[in-house]
Amino acid sequence: MSGPMAARMAAGGPNARSMDFKGSGKRLLKRLAAHRASVVGVLVAVVISVGLSVVGPKILGHATDLLFGGIVGGQLPAGQTKEQVIEGLRAKGDGGMADMLGGVDFTPGQGVDFGAIGEVLLLALAVFAVAGVSMMIGTRLANRAINLAVAKLRGDMQAKLSRLPLSYYDKQKRGEVLSRATNDIDNIGQTLQQTMGQMLNSLLTIVGVLVMMFWISWLLALVALVTVPLSVLVAAKVGKRSQPQFVQQWKTTGVLNAHVEEMYTGHNLVKVFGRQQESAEQFAEQNEALYEASFKAQFNSGIMQPLMFFISNLNYVLVAVVGGLRVASGSLSIGDVQAFIQYSRQFSMPLTQVASMANLVQSGVASAERIFELLDAEEQSADPVPGAKPQNLRGHVEFEHVAFRYDEDKPLIEDLSLTAEPGHTVAIVGPTGAGKTTLVNLLLRFYDVTGGRITLDGVDIATMSRDELRAGIGMVLQDTWLFGGTIAENIAYGAAKDVSPEEIEEAARAAHADRFIRTLPDGYDTVIDDEGTGVSAGEKQLITIARAFLSDPVILVLDEATSSVDTRTEVLIQKAMARLAAGRTSFVIAHRLSTIRDADTILVMENGAIVEQGSHDALVASGGAYQRLYEAQFAQAVAEVD
Template sequence: MSSPDRTDQGDHVDQADEADDRPADFRRTVLRLLRTLRPDLPRVVGVLVFGVIGLGLIIVIPALLGRATDTIVRGVRGDGVDFAAVTRILTLVGVLSAASWLSMVVQGRLIATTAQRLAFRLREQADVKLSRLPLRYFDTRPRGEVLSRATNDIDNLSQTVQQTSFRILGSFINFFGSLVMLLLISPVMAVIVLVTLPLSLWLTKTIGKRSQPQFARQWATSGRLNGHVEEMYTGHELVTAFGRREEAARTFAEHNDELRAASVRAEFTAGLLGPAMTFLGNVNFVLVVVVGAVRVSSGAMSIGDVQACIQYGMQVNQPVSTVAYLAGQIQSAVASAERVFQLLDAEEQEPDPAGPRVAGTVTGAVVFTDVSFRYHPDEPLIEGLSLTVRPGQTVAIVGPTGAGKTTLVNLLLRFYELDGGTISVDGVDIARMTRDELRGNIGMVLQDTWLFGGTIADNIRYGVPDASDEQVVATARAVHADHLIRTLPEGYRTVVDEDGDGLAAGERQLITIARAFLVRPSILVLDEAMSSVDTRTEVLVQKAMSSLREGRTSFVIAHRLSTIRDADVILVMERGSIVEQGGHRELLAADGAYARLYAAQFAEPVAG
């Protein structure tokens, strides 16, 4: 439910964005990501097993090829080449290559399944989390930013896991396997190969530390850009009508430029690692070749062994280069993972009581007792408000913008928790009721109409999914929407989209009113529900409301005072307090705040 009575919360949004820009805790995020993979532990083990098998077979091949080379060299120097032996070696190499390929195929399938299951679980957790977050969380963040965490960041994470996990795992297996083979062939050559390793590790750590904060800023900026685009798309008509397209375009350009700059810094910093590793790898290659040539000339090694050492030396250095080239993707994924975990760790609304009090059949008696509430700790909004509403009463709430009208019903619906005092329904403190139990007895119609993609009939039965077609039609007739709906091409089966395109604002509002009335709640909340209804329709809906409100407690928030003249009690609110209450005639006679509002709204224009 929207809260137009809130004070500006831009400072809180800025604080949230600044938190997003903080450098990621790389190690902690990676460890948590690994724990998130726990449900797929058998698949992860399978990835490791098939990786070891597949790459282990590949690692043996250079040694076999070195043996083949030595066989050929000895044959050339002696009585002839033993082609049968060479053939056996090459056949074994072919078999090992085929077995390795098969293992890699199985491993690839396991990796793809694991990555997509990870994304599936994170989306599920995000969906559940979003349903548990308090309204305050959404009030302090752009919707596009929240959606970016639940969609773009999860997609980036899963794609990176799928694309890089095989190469990273392969790099580690290659490194240790090749190092073992080097030690078996020539410990001296193994030491030569490892000369540049400390420098490689130092460069990786140093450049990684500098690039990780840049990737965190990149994804935070991406979230802000998505938030702006989402706002401009949903408010396109207003942006155009008020001539703010140039300003919106400038704001987009600023966010877009900020994202470009952050992305360039992130990718450039991470990209420094690749060329550095390539240079060190070339230095290592030269050292191995030179030392190998010297050892061959002295008879300490065979040509085949040097050939194998060169290949193993490249395979030892290749993992470092591979990880270096993947550093950007890895750090980007970790930044996305941290943003997703921030969403999943966000403070949830207070849980429902363990032993909830059931109100039974709700009659609609509502009592506010010394209620206090503030959106910001240092800005009081409602202080010490008390109000008693008898069952079946219609309570109209009027007052200037920011008076606390919508906040009052938000508190009744437990969209926010009280800072002090109590609200009770039929004598039961709503804090001791489950939210579902409480809200199941309250029907709500907002000023901002919300329709989902589906038929009109489905939209009306949204609160009562098993309602029959006859009940849907009867409800539509009660609010005088039946004739309107039957004039549409498919009647009640007409499909509308989320924006209700094709329907006038008043027509959309009638459908939302029908949806609320079908629930047959004990308490009605009508927040400017008549604001989009034309004058003729207003008269019809007012009659329908009079009969449907009978026996139900109704809270009506209205700026059009003509719609609440027949209310049992009219509350006039200013700055979070009830300054007047009574009937329409009584308040007019009192010549107070209500009389001033009424006079301002219905005063005749003065001719100049």
Template structure:
């Protein structure tokens, strides 16, 4: 198990995230909804435009209030005095600064607030904000739909991709890491899009809209505020570069941790049996510590972005407030314009800060997306031959001709192997561990592609068949009894989903499953966990044999099918297998040579080659490799029996 391999839970990648290309590919996922995206852009633009215009109109309300207050204060002037006359008199009396400020105002000496105009402006502003909210809510609702449809298509593509990946991919990758990519990474990716896509869009539009309004009020103050943009951008880029690697490491270590937990949970009995609990806990601790370190670093580094941008924004706010006050005193701006500009200044800095903080989420999401894209870009198995040949119901003549295969090109395993299995024959394959017995079956099922040579079934090259057509001809009983979460009835009918109760009953009785199933409280409706909890290993193996019986295949493959049952059960299974193998070509991989004595043909393999073949009696008479294997299992007891007699 991987817990014994040592090492940390996985370090950061050797190079930083491919942020730009990955982001472009993310946007490509939403291409089928481009018309909806265009409509979302329109809704967002309208919402932002209304929100941006409102503060300037609200500034007019402030001017009306302030004009009314100042007008009431100018009661020293005779009734009917105009603003121009009042300004002239103030200058003449030496109050030039007050006169300058008054000249920029729409004030009537001695007159208070225009309540009708104020009420009209407030109603307009309220209408603008309500309408902006409606458009903003609408585009947010549509964006959520766009993202969820994109994730639906992505999950569908991944499911299709998993079906096209070769067996070698799953042997090289941790199952927990693959599961993490399909679940955790996609969930994080979807959450990132939901939280950032709309906000980024609105933030960008707001920045440009507010900037335009700021320049319309005061180009000088707008220019000062614009200086904060490169400062914030530089801070964001510098900080983001340091957090990119940590986010990638965070999600990689998440996959490593999931893989370890899944492995330890699946093999918890073995872990306890060999006293490896402490080693498993230590491996978890090391991996979890690394996940903690990378996550903490990623969040801390990216978390600096928001405070940094807020600090720059606050400095800008102070400068705008001071200079705006000076311009009001000089009469170049009204107080309502300054109030609107300060509000715009806040609106300008807020989306800038949001954009900076969303880099945090965006980096995490892109890191997850890149892990998903790696899975989507993984090398696929060779496509089925087109046009594909048709096999129909196979008679079962299987021929290997000069087959060569290697998992590693530098280490050939199957070398120039040729064999013929006639219809209805039982072909047993024996040999030491690593001789290539299971590999032979994997090549027959096209779990792996041969490097050279041909394999034919009923004269049809298996490479010219679709994998589904080829594998539909086979029934398999493997050494590892695999059951899924569901009823016993569903597990038995897995190879033939439309199997009748009578067929299930017949197969269960023939394979000695019926007697222990009937002892369960719910019988065939008993629900099993995905590891067959509650059943012994031998009972689980019997169920897989019954499953193959129900499937009624033309060719049968038994890979150590009786290795997990006791001797008495093995005898019963052999009797059932004899009936199951009738008129079927069968390939039997066995270490217990007692189970294959009645095989029509025994192939003895070593180092990927067939070194001997023949019947049981022929091979014993030859006193070769098979004879040595057989005597190593049965020779010593026979000698003892002879000596006792």
């Protein structure tokens, strides 16, 4: 395997090991334990159910003894006692039969007492019925506890995603994050649903059956326990081999989901550049990797059940042989042996079930590891409580000797200072990677500065809550973001309060979006999806600009906001922005000439530092870095506009 696939799989190859199987399992159980009432109810119901189920075979064994004793007694002449019959058999030299009848309760001349047998069977029926009802109640309570725990886990995941810094998303693929938030949580829910009640039932059954087995015959109980070490050894060996494969299975699932998400959202580019074949080949490689990981995980854990069945049958044979010898010697009754054989089955079945559930448990814990890894990810610094607020929010922004770096050993911005006056438009230009967008991210506290400080109306933004800071900032990005809903709902998304249709239309007119919206079949009630199907890229940009206008911010941040509109529309937008920018501070990152020329102050950035600042005319006249950018990027645009 080579190319992109090798790079993506390098972090989790086939030999990837479980990070913390026991720790993740304990954390998962603690989340269940949080719902104590339901968990206690499950325990009580399962104990009752298992206890009655364990007593059932002993009751049925008594019915067998009554039936066999009646048959024996009916074939013997009346007038004798049981002891006399046995002594007569020994006198005739039939000691084996005498020993066997010694363990049978019968009365010579008295046949089968069907009334007594019927009472015993009714008692057994009642016992099994109550056991079944108890198990049903326990299952219902278990489902409730599991669903509550999974719902809480899903809520914690959502809350965590909102607290993670932007740097986390910069390093993670969206499909991978989505896979953890959906596939892994669903897998945990299914695992708990399929294993929690059954696992508890199996473990309690093992204990209960052991007690009954020792009560009936300690010798047969020891014979039945001979195969337990072998069962434990098989379960441990198989589990050790399959757990890393389950971890790899869910890692590969995340990688595949990330690839599918990338190819779906960028399907236009894939087709334009003729990369369908390469995309299909990458999908095939990743799909094959997922198949191999899933096959190995399921195969390794799947051999558990047949091995456990073999051991169970071996146990059955040993118990039957030794039990038959005990009946022949008169040490046990046939009913007790019958009950013991049932107990041996009941004892082996839970062991087999626990072993066969190992694959589900390992798969669920592997998903839990991935979720807890995300929940343990470093969060953005907490907001101060209470947060500071400017007394009069005007939009005066100052960067004071600001330093910032994404990586500790790679400085990006060093000792940057600038002042943005209220009502002024500050344009930021420079080559790619100069730090233009980073400057805006620092203002919005998507990242925190590593040196210096940023103030808003004299208040350090690090002392303000993020919500309070961002409430006064409207932002329009180069990459538009819309959600499934009407156009009116998408525009109103930027408002902090309920807005009227008139206010929505006013914002649309200000952004010059009203004209094209009214040409749509349902106007402002036209429903679009998150991809903005039905509207062009420029029209989507106008909708997002209208959204920013409706938020009525003190500070406007436009990051290449007009990159998707034509020159004429851009001029109209700039005129509308000029009206709306009155009294507001505007930060504009753009390469389009009209945006740069109309700005009050233009900042030229190179390598994270401001190398020039001033008006358009002054910077052109200076013959510095801006002049070089102007000649390289804007000369042709000037000719087109002029």
